[in-house]
Amino acid sequence: MFTRRATTRLARQLLDETFQRTQLPCNSTMASLISHGHFEEALQCFIDMPKPCARAHVQALNACSSLSNPWLGRQVHARLVHGLAPMNPFVLNALLGMYAKCGGIKAARQIFDEMPQRNVVSWNAMIAAYLKNSLPRESLNVFLEMKKYRVQPDAITLSSALTAYLRLGFVMEASDLFDGMTENERDGVSWTAMISGYVQNGVYGQALKLFVKMLGSSVRPDSFTLSSVVSACAGLACVEIGKAIHAQAMAIGFQSDLLVSSALLNMYAKCGEVGDSWVLFELMRVRNVVSWNAMITGFAQNGRDMDAIVLYEKMLQSHIKPDDITFVGVLSACGHERLLDEGLRYFHSISELHGMAPSPDHYACIINLLGHFGKLEQAMELIMSMPNKPNYIIWSTLLSICKINGNIELAEVAARHIFELNPQDSGPYIMLSNMYAACERWGDVASIRKLMKDRNVKKSPAYSSIEINNQVHTFLAEDRTHPQTQMIYRELRRLVEELREAGYVHDTNFVLQDVGEREKLESICYHSEKLALAFGLISKPHGIPIRIMKNIRVCGDCHLFIKLVSRVSNRSIILRDSNRFHHFSNGECSCRDAW
Numbered sequence: 001m002f003t004r005r006a007t008t009r010l011a012r013q014l015l016d017e018t019f020q021r022t023q024l025p026c027n028s029t030m031a032s033l034i035s036h037g038h039f040e041e042a043l044q045c046f047i048d049m050p051k052p053c054a055r056a057h058v059q060a061l062n063a064c065s066s067l068s069n070p071w072l073g074r075q076v077h078a079r080l081v082h083g084l085a086p087m088n089p090f091v092l093n094a095l096l097g098m099y100a101k102c103g104g105i106k107a108a109r110q111i112f113d114e115m116p117q118r119n120v121v122s123w124n125a126m127i128a129a130y131l132k133n134s135l136p137r138e139s140l141n142v143f144l145e146m147k148k149y150r151v152q153p154d155a156i157t158l159s160s161a162l163t164a165y166l167r168l169g170f171v172m173e174a175s176d177l178f179d180g181m182t183e184n185e186r187d188g189v190s191w192t193a194m195i196s197g198y199v200q201n202g203v204y205g206q207a208l209k210l211f212v213k214m215l216g217s218s219v220r221p222d223s224f225t226l227s228s229v230v231s232a233c234a235g236l237a238c239v240e241i242g243k244a245i246h247a248q249a250m251a252i253g254f255q256s257d258l259l260v261s262s263a264l265l266n267m268y269a270k271c272g273e274v275g276d277s278w279v280l281f282e283l284m285r286v287r288n289v290v291s292w293n294a295m296i297t298g299f300a301q302n303g304r305d306m307d308a309i310v311l312y313e314k315m316l317q318s319h320i321k322p323d324d325i326t327f328v329g330v331l332s333a334c335g336h337e338r339l340l341d342e343g344l345r346y347f348h349s350i351s352e353l354h355g356m357a358p359s360p361d362h363y364a365c366i367i368n369l370l371g372h373f374g375k376l377e378q379a380m381e382l383i384m385s386m387p388n389k390p391n392y393i394i395w396s397t398l399l400s401i402c403k404i405n406g407n408i409e410l411a412e413v414a415a416r417h418i419f420e421l422n423p424q425d426s427g428p429y430i431m432l433s434n435m436y437a438a439c440e441r442w443g444d445v446a447s448i449r450k451l452m453k454d455r456n457v458k459k460s461p462a463y464s465s466i467e468i469n470n471q472v473h474t475f476l477a478e479d480r481t482h483p484q485t486q487m488i489y490r491e492l493r494r495l496v497e498e499l500r501e502a503g504y505v506h507d508t509n510f511v512l513q514d515v516g517e518r519e520k521l522e523s524i525c526y527h528s529e530k531l532a533l534a535f536g537l538i539s540k541p542h543g544i545p546i547r548i549m550k551n552i553r554v555c556g557d558c559h560l561f562i563k564l565v566s567r568v569s570n571r572s573i574i575l576r577d578s579n580r581f582h583h584f585s586n587g588e589c590s591c592r593d594a595w
């Protein structure tokens, strides 16, 4: 990079028509200097030219782009404006490219708009310029304008447009565009962009399908593709497919790839196979903060909280600097183990020892921990001491600990804040309503119901999914759409009978209180996780663990039900809900009934 002084000198010379011309360098010398990365020398060569032609100006502009020096670029532009070389399409494209690469987005647009003739190169430069400046919407507008002018896009255009759609979350549009691309137009960048776009938008099944298609194409996946597709498996809790991809990644030489290994480690942990994560972690020759975090969080989510804390201490000994995510893992481990003193010590160390500001997630962990010790006052003091306005997570945590402690007054305070921040979330309304019902304040229950009706709050549909033979089956509550519905319901009724004989009674506290007892029982018997469990039991051979994923927290009745089923059926059942993992076996759960 130029020093400021050298830049000024060069710029002055660029504008000075009377500078000494002692050498006779030529365009090919400039081209050769640029191709070897000697951009400053190329510019010096340009300055020394007696009468640089249009091509020399193009090369000078390219050198300025490579140096990311818009100031020098503008001086070359000024020469052109003064008519020192003709403004042909190549010169205009080089100018556009220079401004686009150096962040001069307005100047780039002006040149683009004034171009008498635009070929594909100019359109591509403009689309890429907006993308580079984090303006995906503007980028797409240029792409659509290009289509309007019937300019045929090339592979570069399509790849940029695809990225622009995905940055805005327009997955359907991106998917349509990708489907319309020919085999030749799809390069590694567009395949990976589309797959990771699906993953980022939670469309995991589509990501897996597309990956299979990619394997059938001539393009090979790279570490980004593999880590994205492994994350899709983690999202779906599909450990069987994850294992197959793991084997494939090893076969094509990604054994020691940090990105792929970290994604795999995370996938195994998210599928409840934290032992496999640990094997991978130990095999890793290089570990970064991402791999340490995945392992610490994996332990904490799978009920191996002491292992999480021990590993964190090891991480510090290895001189790896912890980040936000590390502390979420450590603090939630302290929360599960009810380690109040340790939790507070780690929480204070975030700012005092590591010089970081605790995040709302860290505050939430501590508020939750304080709540489990009945220290609501201290929790409230902590909330009031937060440097920024407490967010939704903080108030939701306060609400849930108020429920544990039966403190309605503080729960109302928390709920008021939540209703303001996210009036459409049904969870807090139901929680508060259930608290009123527990102390028979039916008038307040009715007003909450009315509030929900007035604000048109819908209960978010709860669903559970289970993977059988590489296929994901999803169930809603009281779902009767599955082809094997009859068998599933029969199995569920059989289980309920068997458990009833052993003394199990449905806990209907988890249903909104103003429905009749019979309806309550109906709705709780067929919760989505119970349907998925019944389907798992009739589909998976004995001895193979049953893995279920649920999009919201498991209810108390289902938790009890699954615990008992794990005993009577002698199966190990792993349930991942929105909050944590539950490993059920022999009538016990790894969460020790705290979730």
Ligand code: ZN
Pocket: 524, 527, 529, 554, 555, 556, 557, 558, 559
């Ligand atoms: Zn349930």
Ligand code: ZN
Pocket: 559, 581, 582, 583, 589, 590, 591, 592, 593, 594, 595
């Ligand atoms: Zn549990």
